[in-house]
Amino acid sequence: MLLGAVAGSSILAIGATRAIALSSEPMAPADIQALALACGKPASHAQLIADARLILNAEIESGAKPADTTELVACPLCRCTFEVASDIRF
Numbered sequence: 319m320l321l322g323a324v325a326g327s328s329i330l331a332i333g334a335t336r337a338i339a340l341s342s343e344p345m346a347p348a349d350i351q352a353l354a355l356a357c358g359k360p361a362s363h364a365q366l367i368a369d370a371r372l373i374l375n376a377e378i379e380s381g382a383k384p385a386d387t388t389e390l391v392a393c394p395l396c397r398c399t400f401e402v403a404s405d406i407r408f
């Protein structure tokens with residue numbers, strides 16, 4: 319039971335990868351502030367969730383994970399986490 323729960327909630331590294339990409343170029347303080355403000359809106363996480371769902375769908379389709387798997391995705395800016403479920407319909 320416990321093992322299954324841990325395997326089903328592995329944290330994706332998408333957010334971290336994006337944070338690295340963002341920080342590879344110098345950013346003006348105003349840009350950072352704008353990003354942080356955008357992050358406070360629920361819609362700003364839609365792309366993050368959509369990316370995670372695409373990966374999760376592919377993993378389930380390839381048989382790597384059971385169909386009821388959910389993933390925790392962490393936002394690189396506000397550090398909040400989302401539970402993403404696959405939207406595959408069999």
Ligand SMILES: [Zn+2]
Pocket residue numbers: 357358363393394395396397398
């Ligand atoms: Zn965020």
